[in-house]
Amino acid sequence: MFDLGQLELAQDVVGAAMPPTPAYAWPLLSERLGADVIVKHENHTPIGAFKVRGGLVYLDRLKREQPDTVGVISATRGNHGQSLAFAASRYRMKAMIYVPSGNSVEKNRAMRAFGAELVEYGEDFQAAREEAYRRAEATGLHIVPAFHPNLVLGVATYALELLRKAPDLDVLYVPIGQGSGICGCILARDLLGLTIEIVGVQSTEAPSYALSFAAGTVVTTETSNTLADGLATRVPDPDALAIIRKGASRIVQVTDDEVAAAIRAYWTDTHNLAEGAGAAALAAALQEKPKLRGKRVGLVLSGGNIDFELFNRWIVPETAVAGGKVLV
Known part of the structure; x- marks a missing residue:
């Protein structure tokens, strides 16, 4: 899909807009x-999520290869749309973003704040995506898919940062939405000649990639009812699936309750706020704790964009106060 030189050039593009995100060892x-x-703290980017990297690299290449492009259109549950809105503002382009009805209020506000024209349509991401493609034909705007080699190239820059800092990891847990993040990690690992085990993470309520990984072919689901909206994928991308099946060892499925527990753990152990997808890697590692003892483990905290109402719904009911201390 790309070579190491191209990945390093992509890192330069991303670096012009933001510094490298930290990779911290947390003793708790x-x-x-x-x-x-x-x-790996991708919750520390200008949009609070790793997706910003893909938007920057995608629009940089689009502007150079198709300089007459006036704007882009895409569908999202939030972070992909924020990425495109952020990048479009830097490249002085229009961004029209479709989201499903009932989408995250705070992510919607953030996309508008970055300059996107926001349109709510359909009951889930897939419906919004199909309408965005239809609207692209009518408006002449450039359609940006949820998975594309240039998006993978961009988000792979976080893997390059992490794996050059910690090449001795035994295993790396990565959440899977549409697949760009884990594909970027797999490709960066291979380009660096490392042998780190990469494990994907999906929700039990949106297991399309996990089912496809097991079946060896694309398997879709009728629903994606997880509260971790960054994991809510019903239709896997076949190119992403091919990379994942070749380069990942397995896909772990986590429940919404396990994700909520991981969000609480991140807050108490690091005082970092994680969104559902951002906490999924830790949730999977906690599920597989017995096999990790003594190993060097990498966790991708892919984003921190969680609505306060959802944070309150997931976190507060599960806490109790005793002796002036919050018990988690």
Whole structure:
């Protein structure tokens, strides 16, 4: 899909807009897992999520290859749309973003704040995506898919940062939405000649990639009812699936309750706020804790864009106060 030189050039494009995100070793998380843990903090980007990298690289290439392009259109549950809105503002382009009805209020506000024209349509991401493609034909705007080689090239820059800092990881857990993040990690690992095990993470309520991984072909689901909206995918991308099946060891499925527990763990152990998809890697590692003892474990905290109402719904009911302390 790309070589190391192209990945390093993409890193330069991303670096012009933001500094590298930190990769920290948190002792309390290490105690919790019984392993040496490093967290890649993609919640520290200008949009609070790793997707910003893909938008920057995609629009940089689009502007150079198709300079007459006036704007882009796409569908999202939030972070992909914020990425395109952020990048479009830097390249002085229009961004029209479709989201499903009932989408995250705060992510919608953020996309508008970055300059996007927001349109609510359909009951889920797939319906919004299909309408965005129809609207692209009518408006002449450039359609940006949820998965594309240039998006993967962009988000792979976080993997390049992490794996050059921690090439001795034994295993890396990566959440899967449409697949760009885990594909970027797999390709960056291979380009660096490393042998790190990469494990994908999906929701039990949106397991399309996990089912496809097991079946060896694309398997769609009728629903994607997880509260972790960044994991809510019904239709896998076949190109992403091919990379994942070749380069990942397995896909772990986590429940919404396990994700909520991981969000609480991130807050108490690191004082970092994680969205559902952002906490999924930790949720999977906690599920597989017995096999991780003594290993060096990487966790991708892919984003921190969680609505306050959802944070309150997931976190507050599960806490109790005793002796002036919050018990988690």
